[in-house]
Amino acid sequence: MTTTRAVRAALFGCALAPVFLLVACTSGDDDKADAPPSPSPSRLNTQAQQEKKLTAQVQSALDSTVSENDSMVESGIERVAEGIHSEPDLTPGATYRITLICDGTGVADVNFTPKSTPAPKPVVCDGAMSAQRFTAATASLRIDVQGRSGATGMIGWRVERV
Structure with a gap:
């Protein structure tokens, strides 16, 4: 029974890991979203x-x-x-x-x-x-x-x- 609980806990943890990673990657400075995009390399080359x-x-x-x-x-x-x-x-x-x-x-x-x-x-x-x-x-x-x-x-x- 202990083995079943351990397996379930491990599976549950693996299922939640992507959610935590997604939240961690999308949280942060909102100021960066407001900044104008930097010119692309092709645009700089054209200039x-x-x-x-x-x-x-x-x-x-x-x-x-x-x-x-x-x-x-x-x-x-x-x-x-x-x-x-x-x-x-x-x-x-x-x-x-x-x-x-x-x-x-x-x-x-x-x-x-x-x-x-x-x-x-x-x-x-x-x-x-x-x-x-x-x-x-x-x-x-x-x-x-x-x-x-x-x-x-x-x-x-x-x-x-x-």
Whole structure:
């Protein structure tokens, strides 16, 4: 009789084990259920490929604007969402040109500190080139280009002394 009870208890325990495991696996932080799903590897790969393609297009467009008579100060390409934040070394009183090319969607705002006259115009992220000349009032100039809400893609810049 003791053996029968032991067998029944063992069978009952085996039957309940999956229930306990199921409850243990489904309980926990409910915050994780509210979190947005992380991008799938294929989506990340597609984004990386798109960034690589846009970077190549922006670089090609920047390269097409090079003049033998101008002296490049600095150049680069960034994600529109991250923006451009640069402080090139300039010669006070010298004339420079900043060339911007944004490829993607949306608009990016350009700001110089100290403020310049005329104020820089926003750049539309449609792959078209935007260039503006300016005279450096001081040796220190901060260039900030920031994408507006929803702007995506890549933005390239080149500062040249003309």
